[in-house]
Amino acid sequence: MHTSEGKDEEAPGRGPSRQVVIVGGSVAGLFAALAFSRQGHRVTLLEGERLPDCDSAVEAFERWERRGAPQARHSHAFLARLHNGIRDRTPDLYADLMAAGAETLPFSDLVEATFENPELIPEDDEIVLLACRRITLDWVLRRHVERATDTDYRDGVRVTGLLSETDEPSGLPRVKGVRFQEDSGEETTVEADLVVDASGRNTQLADWLKEIGSPPLEKDSEGCGIFYCSRFYRLRDGVETPPLEGPIGGDLGYLKYAIFLGDSRIFSITLAAAPSDDALRSVRDAAVFQAVTEALPTPGPWVDPAVSEPITDVYTYANLKNTLRHFAPEGRPLALGLYPIGDALLHQNPISGRGCTSAWISAWLAADCYAEHLDDPLAFAEKMNTEVQRQLVPWYANMLAQDRAAKERTGVDERGEDPFAFQREDGSIDPKAYMRSLLVEGLVPAMREDIVVTRAFMRIFNMLDDPSDLMAAPDLLARVMAVWGRRDEREPVRMGPNRSEMLEEIATASG
Numbered sequence: 351m352h353t354s355e356g357k358d359e360e361a362p363g364r365g366p367s368r369q370v371v372i373v374g375g376s377v378a379g380l381f382a383a384l385a386f387s388r389q390g391h392r393v394t395l396l397e398g399e400r401l402p403d404c405d406s407a408v409e410a411f412e413r414w415e416r417r418g419a420p421q422a423r424h425s426h427a428f429l430a431r432l433h434n435g436i437r438d439r440t441p442d443l444y445a446d447l448m449a450a451g452a453e454t455l456p457f458s459d460l461v462e463a464t465f466e467n468p469e470l471i472p473e474d475d476e477i478v479l480l481a482c483r484r485i486t487l488d489w490v491l492r493r494h495v496e497r498a499t500d501t502d503y504r505d506g507v508r509v510t511g512l513l514s515e516t517d518e519p520s521g522l523p524r525v526k527g528v529r530f531q532e533d534s535g536e537e538t539t540v541e542a543d544l545v546v547d548a549s550g551r552n553t554q555l556a557d558w559l560k561e562i563g564s565p566p567l568e569k570d571s572e573g574c575g576i577f578y579c580s581r582f583y584r585l586r587d588g589v590e591t592p593p594l595e596g597p598i599g600g601d602l603g604y605l606k607y608a609i610f611l612g613d614s615r616i617f618s619i620t621l622a623a624a625p626s627d628d629a630l631r632s633v634r635d636a637a638v639f640q641a642v643t644e645a646l647p648t649p650g651p652w653v654d655p656a657v658s659e660p661i662t663d664v665y666t667y668a669n670l671k672n673t674l675r676h677f678a679p680e681g682r683p684l685a686l687g688l689y690p691i692g693d694a695l696l697h698q699n700p701i702s703g704r705g706c707t708s709a710w711i712s713a714w715l716a717a718d719c720y721a722e723h724l725d726d727p728l729a730f731a732e733k734m735n736t737e738v739q740r741q742l743v744p745w746y747a748n749m750l751a752q753d754r755a756a757k758e759r760t761g762v763d764e765r766g767e768d769p770f771a772f773q774r775e776d777g778s779i780d781p782k783a784y785m786r787s788l789l790v791e792g793l794v795p796a797m798r799e800d801i802v803v804t805r806a807f808m809r810i811f812n813m814l815d816d817p818s819d820l821m822a823a824p825d826l827l828a829r830v831m832a833v834w835g836r837r838d839e840r841e842p843v844r845m846g847p848n849r850s851e852m853l854e855e856i857a858t859a860s861g
Contacts, residue, residue: 371394371542374547374549375395375505376692377692378691393502407450430479430812430814453481454478455478456474456477463593465801477814481611509529510531513528522683525562542687544730545687551693575625576753578621583660585615586656601845604630632860634664639664645846647846667700675696677695689716695712695738696746698749699753745813758782791834
């Protein structure tokens with residue numbers, strides 16, 4: 351890959367070309383390299399890790415360690431918002447993913463396993479998930495950027511700081527490039543019209559900003575209340591894909607689980623529990639992980655030894671946090687010519703599956719906002735902040751609320767109380783218990799009985815509609831309430847064993 355010289359040359363049909371430096375070569379940085387290159391800019395991408403060249407996604411899965419992105423070794427859901435974006439904005443990348451074995455999971459396939467003769471509408475065509483492993487996406491994306499763009503990709507380098515001057519009209523630091531260190535220890539600089547920080551959740555942005563005299567970079571950060579484990583399996587030759595009957599994911603209170611379909615007949619299972627739950631921490635052991643998964647309703651048949659075989663160890667991910675960095679507090683950026691994207695901007699509980707989708711959204715937002723305000727860095731930052739608040743922050747706030755509710759539920763379970771008993775002895779209502787009841791005894795069964803509710807949930811899950819739309823829409827709330835009102839007339843949805851039953855499974859597997 352290479353970069354051209356010169357400063358304001360015109361890219362055919364795409365407007366003036368600028369020099370963009372992207373810090374970080376994981377998925378957010380590669381998305382950004384693709385987005386800015388497609389808009390005619392000259393891109394230099396600086397990546398700390400040096401990964402071995404691999405001839406296939408399978409080889410990359412076996413050889414790439416990804417120390418800077420440990421989540422790459424875990425389950426991933428590539429949501430409809432990401433699938434549709436790749437398909438519509440970069441059809442050549444989409445073709446590369448399909449050629450590498452990625453598959454699609456349309457809404458119609460998902461509901462046909464639950465509803466008899468489901469009534470579909472045209473908008474359902476928007477709900478299509480992308481099934482492939484994270485490292486498959488990384489491998490395909492990196493090769494695509496190498497082949498289809500002029501990105502100057504430099505790996506094995508460490509960014510150490512920013513180049514800046516004072517912007518006289520605003521009084522803000524104006525970033526003009528970065529300093530970085532080669533493997534040899536030699537420090538080099540590269541100038542830029544725009545620096546995009548895609549260096550992930552461990553970004554050093556706060557230190558870089560402090561060094562150039564910026565106001566402090568504040569952040570909100572709160573523990574997710576879980577650790578989680580993932581393991582990958584391959585379907586045996588000649589075995590048909592098991593049906594996805596029942597929920598592909600569930601929340602048992604003490605344990606969350608999900609099955610994730612991938613490429614090349616490979617799938618993964620993720621189990622999550624509270625870090626304080628010593629008994630559940632044993633799922634890190636391969637035998638216990640297998641026993642727990644076999645006891646769950648939908649994943650169980652998939653991990654039957656006659657159906658599939660494990661191809662990895664059990665990977666564990668802990669110390670998880672929901673974090674939002676306030677780069678533009680009250681709409682005013684801390685510096686000009688700079689913006690964070692992906693996990694460097696915000697990250698949330700990985701079990702939501704929103705990380706790569708958020709990286710795609712923020713990368714293209716940066717490119718689109720920059721195209722609107724090439725010569726006005728303040729207007730670019732203000733526009734970017736507005737769009738981040740509109741298109742990303744609602745899902746962050748939604749995840750934060752879910753995690754807080756889950757931690758409340760864990761406390762109730764640990765005290766041995768009924769988490770759904772919302773009527774207090776004095777006749778008043780416990781609002782948190784009431785909401786738990788409405789979700790578990792209303793929303794969950796409604797998704798199996800009412801395709802309108804299922805559709806609304808899936809649109810929000812896939813980041814197509816705002817999370818506030820689900821319970822705020824009167825017709826949807828009425829549908830959920832109708833199902834909840836019949837909760838005593840039906841058998842409860844069984845999403846898996848209760849805690850005491852699961853502890854017996856764990857004890858047997860551990861013995």
